[in-house]
Amino acid sequence: MGALVYIAKRFGLYLAVLFIGLSITFLLPRLMPINPVDGYIGQIQSRANGALSAEAIAELRENLENLYGLKGNLFTQYVDYMKRIVFSFDFGPSFTYFPQPVSQMLMAALPWTLSLLLTATVIAWTLGNLVGLVAGYFHKKKAASILEFVGILLYPIPYYILAVTVLLLLAYVFPVFPLSATFPVGQMSWEKVGMIIYNSLLPGITLVLAGFGWNILSMKALAVATTEEPYVIYARLKGASNWTRMTRYVFRNALLPQVTALALSLGMVFNGALLTEMIFSYPGIGLVMRAAATGGDYNVLYGAITISIIAVATAGLVIDLLYPLLDPRIRHK
Amino acid sequence: MARHGRTWMLPIMGALMTTTVFAQGAMTDVGTPRSETMIVQTFDGRSSNPSAQNPLNSYAIWRGFRELGWAALWEMDTATGESYPELADGFPEVLNDEHTKFRVKIREGIKWSDGEDFNVDDIIFTFDTAFKYRDKLTNVSAITRLVDSYEKIDDHTFEVTTATPVYDFVTRMGVYTWGMPFNWVPQHVFEPLGDEVVTFQNAPAVTLGAYKIKEFDPNGFWQLWELREDWDESGWNIDEEPAVKYVYYKDFGTEETRALAFVQNQYDVDTFMSPDSIEAAKARNPNIETFSATFPYHDMNDACSYGIYINNQKAPYDMPEVRWALALALDLEQVGISAMSGQFKASPLPLADTPITNPLYVEPLESWLEELTIGDGYKPFNTDFGADLVETLAAQGVDQAQLPSGDAVEAGFGIGWWKHDPEQAAKMLESVGMAKGADGFFTMPDGSPWVLEFVIPGDWNKVLQRVGFSIADSWRQAGFNVNARQVDNGEFGTVQTTNARMELQINWSNSCTYNANWQNSWRNFRADNVLPADSNDALVQNYARIVDERIFDIVSESASLEIGTEEFVENGRQIAKYLTEDMQMINLMNIPTTIPTNSTYWTNFPKQDNFYAAPYTWWSSFKKTVTNVEPTGQ
């Protein structure tokens, strides 16, 4: 019974967080000093090379405000927005690319971002933790400090620099990968899938390198702390081998907080999407967001941030619900 | 860092080398023969919605539609600034004295890219659709406001009545510079849709030009065009078969990757690469060429010019002394060197100084500029600007052979600019009670602090971003407390249209006089287009905030003059004088358009000494380029 109450409470919190998050999302883009209608009119004007008459512009402005749903006060707009999202998960049309629906734009971009970033995050996590475990368990040895040093070196390099350097090395100095990949379209075949994977390797490698450093450092710290625990010392006295102690005693215990970290970082992949996609010309949601922000395309921003908020909140919920199953200490409590 | 990267990477790289075959050479990565494909960096980078191809709404214009896809009744020859008939058979016949009724004939035998005939029914259908859905379609107001009524006469003739007298019917129904306000749509594709035309995506579009869409990337990075087999029946009025079979537009990413890919011969024409990158690229690959072999290297013939637009309605910028002080405090030579390595052409008049505009406006006003005096008889014009710049560049180690000499100095760097004279600037400010305060910055006349809000583009226009920061630096050194704000293009547009937000802004949209028809940008200077200084309403087109009644009068008087007559052009020169003598906008330079080309696969691109068309890939000039280039056989 206690478990049910716990789940219900946690779920209530989840809904409350989503509600507040969505409300803030509604307000933020409206603080932007950009009027999307002006942006579009500017484009049309330059296309007509200034030949539009004042009346033509007034007419266009009136039409756009109606079509975009920007008429009415903020409260009406807010209620409309909540209604649309909660009942039909509909973010309306893009302003910049009217009448294209936002959900269609996001759905086209999402699989690209998710497949690349989720894979890279998991690989970086696995590799980083293995290296970190070794470095932490043998933290009194010189070699361990070198492993840690790799982490220290990789972690603070600004991501942009790391990415451009990898690009320069692996696509220019040693041209193993294309500088600016072309992703095949149309009917998918095995050959095309292979090409997509091959073209994704370079951004993938960069993301792994970037995420790697942190995982080494944190796993190392955790492993050092765990190694000092009495049960590990006891195991040593009992005569368990180095390997057994490292894997069965230290690793299993140090892993728990790392699982939390992994789950959360999976929820936050959108943060990393933007720069990766910019540098590697990779199609995805980061570029969609950036374009939307520069053009004041509120609806697209709402859509992208909302999906991100749902992802993070859900990741948090899942961890909290699963954690008792993973950690016997909490389960017993 | 690099060392580490390498040791880490070697094993991985070895593995990849053996498992993947990276073919480069014979075929492009979209499966066309490289020797028949011209690859072009897109004008706008990546498109967020490439499947929007319905020209009645906003659409992915920069994917080749302007130059390869659509065709206009009348196109513009970019080398001369003259219009020529494309879909139309000759020029329109003016049917009444008021210049409101026109008869247009279109050529026979034109076919859409799907083989259907193009005729007046398509034109009437497009008019009908535009008027019927004028409140739902977002790209038709140019035509619905210009045209009052229209009528089919026969399959190849129609008549149009305009709402007001129109003397530039050809460029408003056709093309001015590159701008194409309206496009015709195929009746046989659009009519069956009924009301759904308003949301119709139209991808891949059925087009009129000599090329048709072969494939496009739904993610917006590229689009591939193929020459139509029936190119001679396309909307283009051409006799000679284009040399290029495929045109492949692609975004090669950030400037870092673009520069590297260009050096690797992965594409043929770039746009807006920064001068530093071009210089480094040229050093690494001799096939990379700029528009001109000598300084200032790049194409300076864009229709518009860069200038600092001023909110002439807002204190203290409403005083000509303040505006002149800003111009004299600006060290354009240093700005041009810091931002563009000295590769620019200065222009003191509010328009670009090009081979087309020079004989019309610049040359006739040159002696006026030299004699111009302001304030207490001070002569602000510096005819030696170009010569001084050459000297400075030489002192900084630029090879003399790369620098122009003699008459070429003026052709390259312009007729001159304003003197850099901070002392005179200070004097002019003091004359209106603005002295430097304790912090070393000029104050408002009442002694309160004066912070100049200066809005410049962010990284979506790298050249202006750099120019803007350098100007701010130059002003700051002269004692102006400048806050340079780099903004996204959305906000840039909002500042442009909102008086309350605008003080100083780098801009180009009111200085686009391309030929004898100066109305294109200056007709917008009229009393209706002025809003109160602190207004939050959207301003229409008078982005330079011109409030000069004398100019308004000339503009309205010229509306009923035949374009190109001496009287008309003289009116244009008079506007230029008024704008200049009161420094109503600080014009800086022609737009330095950097269009480096790579001659590995194609040669005979438009260049300074081979100027058969403007070098742009996003104007009608590109129609000439794809016809005139020659394959190298590589």
Place this chain on the structure above:
Amino acid sequence: MTIDSKEMDPVTLVETPQAAEPGLFKSFLWLINPRLAVGLTILTVMGLGSFILPLFAPADPSVQATYMRNLPASGAHWLGTNALGQDIFWFLVFAIRNSLMLGVLVAVGVTIVATTVGLSAGYIGGRFERLVMLIVDTFITIPLLPILIILGSLIRGNTSFFTVGFIIIIFGWAWDARTVRSMALSIREREFINMARFSGANTAQVIIREVFPYVMAYTLVGFINTILFAINLEATLAVIGLSKVEVPTLGSIIFWALNYNALFTGHFLWLVAPIIASVTLFLGLFLTSTGFNAAFAERRGVQ
């Protein structure tokens, strides 16, 4: 990813060191170990250097065209000059100072907010705690980068460079608050707290005198990590042009170097210098924070 560093900051995840009994803080000597010594030395040198050297700067390094452009490294210009005619060495010195100032400002802000919120929520509990945690969870959920892109377009150029700092505080305190609160939770039930309460201390006194010392060790480590987080985040914002790029910071140097394509034009010093500086600064901060951690762990072992 620099952006993620805060959310999953390595040291905050480390099991919280058991704070020493109050009173032991009277002597700091037990803290010193080699890591800490090296870390503190790096920080002292860089901190003092970047605050004292600017007093001797020959010119304001952010002014353009002070010198010839693109000069190689020499006795007069230790790291050469950049494409804007600025001295790279002096620009870097000012950059380290500004980045550090920003980092410390943010760290102070985040620590104060996070500790206050976390401690009070954890200790007071009940409805108050649920409300506070709802807010905390919401802030954790809002994705930082899109928000910063939006806010960046709002603030850039409009206000001072330190506004960037305040925005980082607003979106950065929640995670720390959550950690502090979970520590406070575990302490709440300890015996000596009850002792204090029975002996008549009010809530504020209990929190400050009894609970805070336990959280102190974490706070110190968290503080250092927040400095790092703020410096990195500002750098990311500057690289995409959302910070105030005319102010020298470690990020704005990189912004300008990339803007003038230093990597491609072969102007490596311009780009490599700020990276080496960031890595060194990071090393100093990291060694200091792990050094403290080790010292606390050592202490525990001694007991």
